[in-house]
Amino acid sequence: MALSPVPAPGRPAGHPKGLAHGQPSGAGATPPRGVRPGELPSVHGALLCVALPALAVCAEHGQLTGDGPEGVYSAGRRLLSRCVLRVAGREPLALQGRMASADRAVFLGALRVPGGAGPDPGLVVERSRGADGAERITLRNATSRPLRLPVEIALGTDLADLGAVAAGRTGPELAPSVHGTGLRWTATDGRSVAVTADPPPMDALAAAGVLRWEAELAPGAPFTIRLQVRGDRTAGAATAGVGTGRPGGHLVAEARAEGDDPRTGELLSACVEDLRALLQRDPAHPADVHLAAGVPWRCGPVTAEALWAARMVLPLGTRLAATTLRALGRAQLQGAGPESGRLRGPLRDAGPYLPPRCTGVEATLAFPVVLAEARRWGLPPADLEELLPVAERCLGWLRRTAGADGFVSDPGPAGPWRAETQAHAHRAALLGADLLDACGRPGGDSLRECARTLRERFRREFWLDDPAGGRPAVARAPDGRTWSQLGGWAAHLLDTGLLGGGGYAQGLLDRAETEQLARLLATPALDSGWGLRGLGTKEPGHNPFGHRAGAVRIHETAVAVAGLAAAGHEKEAASLLRGLLDAAAAFGYRLPEMYAGEQRTAGGRPVPHPAACRPAAVAAAGAVQALVALAGIRPDAPGRSVSVHPMPSAPLGAIRLSGLVVAGEPFAVRVGRLGLGMVEEAAEGLQLGV
DSSP states (O other): OOOOOOOTTTTTOOSTTTTTTTOOOOTTTTOOOOOOTTTTOOOOOOOEEETTTEEEEOTTTTOEESSSTOOEEEETTEESSSEEEETTTTTOOEEEEEEEEEEEEEEEEEEEOOOEEEHHHHHHHEEEETTOOOOOEEEEOSSSSEEEEEEEEEEEOOOBBHHHHHHHHHOOOOOOEEEEEEEEEEESSEEEEEEEEEOOOOEEEETTTTEEEEEEOOOEEEEEEEEEESTTTHHHHHSSSTTTOOOOOSSSSSOEEEEESSHHHHHHHHHHHHHHEEEETTTEEEEEEEOOOOOBOOOSSOHHHHHHHHHHHGGGOOOOHHHHHHHHHHTTTOOTTTTTTTTTTOEEESSSOOOOEEEHHHHHHHHHHHHHHHHHHOOOOHHHHHHHHHHHHHHHHHHHHTTTTOOBBBBTTTTTTEEHHHOOOOOHHHHHHHHHHOOOOOOOOHHHHHHHHHHHHHHHTTEEOOOTEEEEEEEEEETEEEEEEOOGGGGGGOOOOBBBBGGGGOOOHHHHHHHHHHHTSSTTTTTSSSSSSOOTTTTTTTOOOOTTTEEHHHHHHHHHHHHHHHHOOOOHHHHEEEEEHHOOOOOOOTOOOOOOOOOOOTOOOOOOOOOOOSSSSHHHHHHHHHHTTTEEEEGGGGGGGGEEEEOTOOOOOOOOEEEEETTTEEEEEOTTTTSSSEEEOOOOOOEEEE
């Protein structure tokens, strides 16, 4: 079971069960301090240990206080909400909390010991907590005399669902009972959790929920307590969280970056860790694995974002794309109606001007694109054969929906024509035609004609001329209304898709329009210095924290970097890439899905968004895509060739990318300071293209 999906502010869930099991707990339910009912608790300052379906949300001080979303979760249920350490009746002074890996946080504290002279602490407290709640607490005597100290750990849980935690309606803590070497709690639905300790405590006080020890420490000696958290009906999910049962390395390759800018290596390593931590299995089909959209709020069923993320990390292998496509394909509508072939998906917020968009439409248009590009990267023929019928049905829906006028409305026939949706449809038509031709299937010519009609009409009706050179409209309505607000969404117009022989498909914009869009994306109204804003600062309704109204979204920034680089607008691509890398360093290389679109200033730092997921699939995958764009890798595994088109100015200096995967084999490329690329490792028989 995946963690319960929870809609963030401004992101409709699409149906009333968006909170899954997160129904109010009834009388006695109280929101956490500082959180109003219905408002997501802030997590921007939390340390999140992730190995889905296991998750631990920790404050930097290391104590689990039960406040807000703090706690240890498994499969969407909070197993432990409170774990407070006291030594000699006092809590340690928190000195440092940090992530040691994607699934583990470490904390350092100190205490002055009774009878100590001077200001120096005599006791060092080290804590290490994993995503599954396993914790090691070590007290270290830093004095020159032996110490005998009482130690107690206060534990508690409400066994609340994540949806209830998000809504601020978790109910009171449950009453514990003594169980083995620790405590046990049981909810009214029969679910229970136990915390066990090693060494066994001297006392276990059920009424107070406290375990007690007497620690005897010689000078320089440690005293260590180990805690294990296990739920009965979710124990399998919890123990699989960080164990060998989790999907991992074979789905996301251990890529590495090294070069003049050491931050590239830090970022790529962190992204690979986060991507692996976000992998989760389809409960009904455990062999199929996909990325959760983001932690902690968006860990539900497979989404369009998981598919975009799988596409962006195709350089790390095609197996994740295959399993994600397989999981999404089960959501395809069957039958002979007009919606036959479309993938199901909820509605999501589209900003202050447009109605919510349908993620099912987005996924339907992405499916054939991801399958076609995965084939270029080396998708095995058996996977292609299995997934091709789903792609054909998606393309059939596209042909019927576009019709004679060429445009695809979203959502449904009454929805507006969105520029972003037209970009997805145009890409799907061209790459879908290429895919059908390569597989000996009919329909390629009609899809190319569909793309031509869409392209010609888009250039007539979506490009708005003005004295500054013009701009694309964000949307049009059948009655002629036009929405002209410019934002990061326009980056998708540059994402044309990969064809054979290292070439890119034709785009919706002509060359002059592409040049103008590149200039617009580089203006301070859109480029915050940390990445692209969702809505330009000069547009009415701009909100630097708005999900689609001004915040910086990593997905759009990465798409812009790759699209600008492919179109030859290196200066603009390099500026966005540097800003993204600077922001990543400020966030400790674990990028959130979005952050505030405040303008960068000298000595400043990117401002976090309080409700943003971190880590997030499209953020980690987007950073991978942006880094790989430095080398401009264009594979054609069926044609047994690969070409590299690095950014000529090498904006980050020399860089070597290794551990990538092309045609199912390891691939490494080096880009020198003069912008020249050299393939250093590749599959046998793979030819270097032009």
